[in-house]
Amino acid sequence: MAEILIRNGFVIDPTRNINGDVADIAIKDGQIVEGVGSKAKVIDASGKVVMAGGVDVHSHVAGPKVNVGRLMRPEDKLFKSPHNQKNYRMESGFSIPSTFKTGYDYARMGYAFVMEAAMPPLHSPHVHEEIHDTPIIDQAALPVFGNSWFVFEYLKNEEIDNCAAYIAWLLKVTKGFGIKVVNPGGSSAWAWGLNCLTLSDPVPYFDITPAEIITGLMKTNEYLGLPHSMHIHHNDLGNPGNYETTLESLRLAEGVATKNNFGRDTVMHSTHIQFHSYGGDSWGTFESKAREVMDYVNKQKNISIDLGCVTLDETTTMTADGPFEHHITNLNHLKWANTDVELETAAGVVPYVYDKDIKVNGIQWAIGLEMGLYATDPMRTFITTDHPNAGPFTRYPRIIKWLMSKQAREETLASFKHTDKVIDATDIHSMDRELSLFEIAQMTRAGPAKALGLSNMFGGLGVGMDANVGIFDLNFNDMPADPEAIEKAFSRACWFIKSGEIIVKEGDIVSHGNKRTIWVKPNVAENPQVIRDIQDKFLKDYSVGSDTYQVRDYLAPNPYVIEFDVEA
Amino acid sequence: MAQITLKPTKVPELYLEGYNITPDAFAGKSLMEIADLDAHEGKIKVKLGDYFEIAGQSGDTAEETAINIDGDCSRIKYIGNKMSAGSITINGNADMYVGGWMKGGKIHVMGNVDSFCGIAMEGGEIVVEGNAQNHVGCAYRGDWRGMRGGTIRIKGSAGNDIGTFMLGGTIIIEKDAFIHVSTHAEGGTVVIKGNVQGRVGGQMVKGDIYVLGSVQYMLPGFKKVGSVEQKIDGTEATFTHYIGDLGERHPKSKGKEVYANLYVQEA
Numbered sequence: 001m002a003e004i005l006i007r008n009g010f011v012i013d014p015t016r017n018i019n020g021d022v023a024d025i026a027i028k029d030g031q032i033v034e035g036v037g038s039k040a041k042v043i044d045a046s047g048k049v050v051m052a053g054g055v056d057v058h059s060h061v062a063g064p065k066v067n068v069g070r071l072m073r074p075e076d077k078l079f080k081s082p083h084n085q086k087n088y089r090m091e092s093g094f095s096i097p098s099t100f101k102t103g104y105d106y107a108r109m110g111y112a113f114v115m116e117a118a119m120p121p122l123h124s125p126h127v128h129e130e131i132h133d134t135p136i137i138d139q140a141a142l143p144v145f146g147n148s149w150f151v152f153e154y155l156k157n158e159e160i161d162n163c164a165a166y167i168a169w170l171l172k173v174t175k176g177f178g179i180k181v182v183n184p185g186g187s188s189a190w191a192w193g194l195n196c197l198t199l200s201d202p203v204p205y206f207d208i209t210p211a212e213i214i215t216g217l218m219k220t221n222e223y224l225g226l227p228h229s230m231h232i233h234h235n236d237l238g239n240p241g242n243y244e245t246t247l248e249s250l251r252l253a254e255g256v257a258t259k260n261n262f263g264r265d266t267v268m269h270s271t272h273i274q275f276h277s278y279g280g281d282s283w284g285t286f287e288s289k290a291r292e293v294m295d296y297v298n299k300q301k302n303i304s305i306d307l308g309c310v311t312l313d314e315t316t317t318m319t320a321d322g323p324f325e326h327h328i329t330n331l332n333h334l335k336w337a338n339t340d341v342e343l344e345t346a347a348g349v350v351p352y353v354y355d356k357d358i359k360v361n362g363i364q365w366a367i368g369l370e371m372g373l374y375a376t377d378p379m380r381t382f383i384t385t386d387h388p389n390a391g392p393f394t395r396y397p398r399i400i401k402w403l404m405s406k407q408a409r410e411e412t413l414a415s416f417k418h419t420d421k422v423i424d425a426t427d428i429h430s431m432d433r434e435l436s437l438f439e440i441a442q443m444t445r446a447g448p449a450k451a452l453g454l455s456n457m458f459g460g461l462g463v464g465m466d467a468n469v470g471i472f473d474l475n476f477n478d479m480p481a482d483p484e485a486i487e488k489a490f491s492r493a494c495w496f497i498k499s500g501e502i503i504v505k506e507g508d509i510v511s512h513g514n515k516r517t518i519w520v521k522p523n524v525a526e527n528p529q530v531i532r533d534i535q536d537k538f539l540k541d542y543s544v545g546s547d548t549y550q551v552r553d554y555l556a557p558n559p560y561v562i563e564f565d566v567e568a
Numbered sequence: 569m570a571q572i573t574l575k576p577t578k579v580p581e582l583y584l585e586g587y588n589i590t591p592d593a594f595a596g597k598s599l600m601e602i603a604d605l606d607a608h609e610g611k612i613k614v615k616l617g618d619y620f621e622i623a624g625q626s627g628d629t630a631e632e633t634a635i636n637i638d639g640d641c642s643r644i645k646y647i648g649n650k651m652s653a654g655s656i657t658i659n660g661n662a663d664m665y666v667g668g669w670m671k672g673g674k675i676h677v678m679g680n681v682d683s684f685c686g687i688a689m690e691g692g693e694i695v696v697e698g699n700a701q702n703h704v705g706c707a708y709r710g711d712w713r714g715m716r717g718g719t720i721r722i723k724g725s726a727g728n729d730i731g732t733f734m735l736g737g738t739i740i741i742e743k744d745a746f747i748h749v750s751t752h753a754e755g756g757t758v759v760i761k762g763n764v765q766g767r768v769g770g771q772m773v774k775g776d777i778y779v780l781g782s783v784q785y786m787l788p789g790f791k792k793v794g795s796v797e798q799k800i801d802g803t804e805a806t807f808t809h810y811i812g813d814l815g816e817r818h819p820k821s822k823g824k825e826v827y828a829n830l831y832v833q834e835a
C-alpha cells in the first residue's frame with residue numbers, strides 16, 4: 001500500500017495529549033508509522049486541523065428497523081436523491097439514508113468507525129448484509145439482550161456463568177460486538193401490551209425486574225471481559241420526570257468493577273441520555289434535569305454516556321423500545337410500524353418532526369447540549385444524535401458548532417417561537433462554556449474508542465494505530481469568528497484517509513475503501529447446560545432452526561475478529 | 569406579460585422530465601439559456617433545447633413570464649414543478665405531475681392530464697379542460713402533508729385517490745370520479761359534480777366533500793345528520809349532510825369533536 005505523509009497540519013490527538021502542535025503524520029500499510037520514504041504521497045495540511053477518524057458509539061444504520069423506516073417513508077427521499085453521479089453509487093434519503101449514502105456521508109465527515117446500536121439477534125443476517133453494503137466505514141453491531149428469554153431465566157437464578165456462556169455463543173453466531181440493553185424488561189412486557197417504566201416493575205411471566213437485568217448483564221459483561229461495557233437505553237425513555245429512573249439505573253454501576261484487557265475503565269454506557277434527563281410531571285411542566293444527571297455522571301467514573309442531541313429536524317424514530325414507539329404514534333398520529341422478535345426483543349418505527357416552534361422540542365434541543373456542556377470528562381461523554389431518533393448523524397457538525405459557540409446557541413434559541421419558555425425550563429441561556437477542538441476530539445474520537453475497547457486501533461494518531469485521518473479546514477490559531485464556518489469544516493473533510501487509503505480528496509469521495517466488520521469472539525469453557533438450553537429453545541420456541549439462525553461468513557467478507565479466552 | 573413559446577420538435581423515447589419548464593426557471597433568461605436548462609430522459613441528463621423550438625421572450629420575474637406550449641406533451645412530466653408565479657398554457661395533453669408542489673400562478677391544460685396533477689400543491693390555480701387520471705391533488709406517496717392551498721379544476725372526469733391527505737385548498741371535478749376521495753384528509757374541499765363510485769372520505773378527519781351526483785357505495789363510517797341548503801361552485805341545491813369518518817380520531821374544538829362533512833345532493 002502507498003505511503004502518505006500529511007505535512008504541517010495542526011494535530012489534535014488527545015490520546016497523546018497533543019493540542020494543535022504543527023506536526024507531520026506518516027502512513028504506511030494502513031497504519032500510522034514513525035516516518036516514510038521520499039516517494040510518499042505528500043498532502044499539505046498547513047493551516048488545517050488534523051484529527052483521527054471519528055468514532056460513532058451509537059447509530060442505527062443497518063438492519064430490519066432501518067429498512068422498515070426506508071420502506072415506510074418514501075417521502076424521506078423526495079427531492080433528496082440526486083440523479084446518478086460520476087464515480088458514486090446513487091444516494092437517497094435524509095433521516096434514513098441508503099447504505100451507500102450512509103457510508104459516503106460518514107466519510108465526508110471524517111468518520112472511520114460506526115457502531116450499529118441495536119441488532120435483533122434473530123435478524124442479524126440482515127444487519128450484516130446492510131453493513132456489508134455500506135462502503136468505507138468499519139462497523140460493528142450490538143445484539144440486544146435486555147429482553148431475551150435466555151437472559152431472564154439465567155439472571156433470575158443468578159447464573160452469571162451460564163448467562164456469559166449464552167452471550168459468548170450468541171456473539172459468535174451473530175458476529176456481534178457486545179451487550180446492548182434496550183428498555184430492559186419493557187420490550188418483553190410489550191408482548192403483553194405492558195411496559196416496565198420503573199426499575200422494580202416485574203417482567204410479565206418471567207418475574208424478574210429491570211434492576212436485576214441491568215445488574216446481571218453488567219456482571220456478565222465483566223465476567224466475559226468484553227471490549228465494550230454493557231450499553232444501555234434506560235427504562236421510561238422520553239417521558240417527563242424520567243430522570244429519577246435514569247439516576248436509579250445509573251447508580252447500579254456503583255456495585256460493579258471493571259475487568260477487561262482492552263483499556264476500558266467503564267462498566268456502563270448510558271446511551272442518548274438526553275432522552276432520559278427530563279423533569280416535570282407533564283408536557284406542560286416539562287423541564288431540563290441535565291444538571292442533576294450530569295452531576296452524577298461526572299462523579300461516577302465507571303459510566304460513559306452519549307448525548308442523543310435533538311437537531312430540530314424532521315426525522316424517523318426507531319427503537320427496540322416497542323412500547324415507546326406506540327406512545328409516540330399516539331402523540332403525533334403519524335404512521336407506525338411495530339414488531340415482536342420472538343424470544344428476543346420488539347421494535348417500532350414512527351416519523352417525528354422536531355419543530356423549533358414547539359416548546360417541548362426546544363427544551364429537548366437545549367437538554368442535549370447542556371449535557372455536553374456540563375460534562376467534566378469529555379473522555380466519557382460522546383456526541384451522538386441516536387441517529388436517526390433525535391436527528392440524522394449528518395448533523396454532528398452542527399452539534400459541534402453549538403457546543404463550541406455560545407453565539408450559535410443563542411442564535412438558534414432566539415429563532416424559537418417560545419424562546420422565553422425554553423429559557424425558563426432549561427439552563428442553556430446562562431451557560432457560557434464553549435468546548436475546544438481538543439474536547440471535541442475527545443468526545444468524537446479518543447473517548448468513544450476507549451469506551452468501546454478499541455483504543456489500540458481508533459481515536460488517535462499514535463504510531464501503530466490504524467491510519468484513519470481527517471483533515472479539516474480550520475485554523476487552530478485563528479478560529480473563525482463565524483460559527484457557521486465550524487459546521488462547514490466538519491461537514492466536509494478536505495481529506496479523509498481510512499485504513500491508509502485516500503477516501504475523500506478535496507471534499508469529494510474518490511474510493512469505496514475497504515470496509516471491515518468488527519466482531520468479538522470470547523472463548524468460554526464448554527457449558528453443557530447452556531448448549532442443552534439453546535437446543536431446547538430452538539426445538540420448542542424458535543420458528544427457525546439453530547443452523548439457519550447464524551450469520552454465515554460470506555455476509556462479513558472482510559472481518560476483523562477480536563478473539564480471546566475468558567478466564568473463569 | 570412576456571411570452572415564451574415552446575414547440576415540441578421530437579417525441580422522447582422514454583419520458584422527458586421537464587421539471588425546468590416553469591416561469592421561475594425561465595424568468596430573466598435568454599432563449600439560449602432556456603434551451604440550455606436541464607431535463608432528464610430516464611437517467612440521462614438532457615437539455616430542453618433538444619426537445620423544443622423556443623421562441624419569444626421571458627419576463628424579468630416569474631410573475632411576468634407566460635409559457636405557451638404549442639403541441640402535445642403526453643410524454644412530458646413535471647411541467648410547472650414548484651412554480652411560484654406566472655402562467656403556463658399547454659395546447660394539448662400532458663403527462664404526470666403537472667403543477668406538482670406548485671405555490672402560485674396558473675396552469676391551463678387544453679387536453680387531458682395523466683396522474684398526480686397538482687400533487688402537494690400549496691397555491692395557485694390549475695385548470696384542465698379534459699380528463700385527469702389518478703391522484704389529483706394528492707400527497708406525495710408516504711407523506712401525510714397533502715395539498716395545502718390553491719384550486720384544481722378538472723372539467724372532465726378523474727380517476728382514483730383525489731385529495732389524499734388534503735389539508736387545504738379546493739379540487740373540483742366537473743364530471744365523474746372513480747374511488748377514494750379525500751382519504752385521510754384533514755381540511756380542504758373536494759367537489760364532484762358527477763357521480764362517484766365509492767370509498768368517499770375514508771379515514772377523513774376534517775374537511776368537506778360535495779357530491780352533486782350520487783355516491784354508489786357509501787362508507788359505513790359516515791352518519792347522516794340532516795339536510796342543508798347550500799350553494800357550491802355556482803350550484804344551489806339541497807344536500808344530505810353526513811359526518812365522519814367515525815372510525816377515525818377527531819380533534820376537539822371548544823369541547824366538541826370536529827368531523828369531516830360529506831354533502832350529497834338530494835335527488
Ligand SMILES: [Zn+2]
Nearest residue numbers: 058060117386
Ligand atoms: Zn439508539
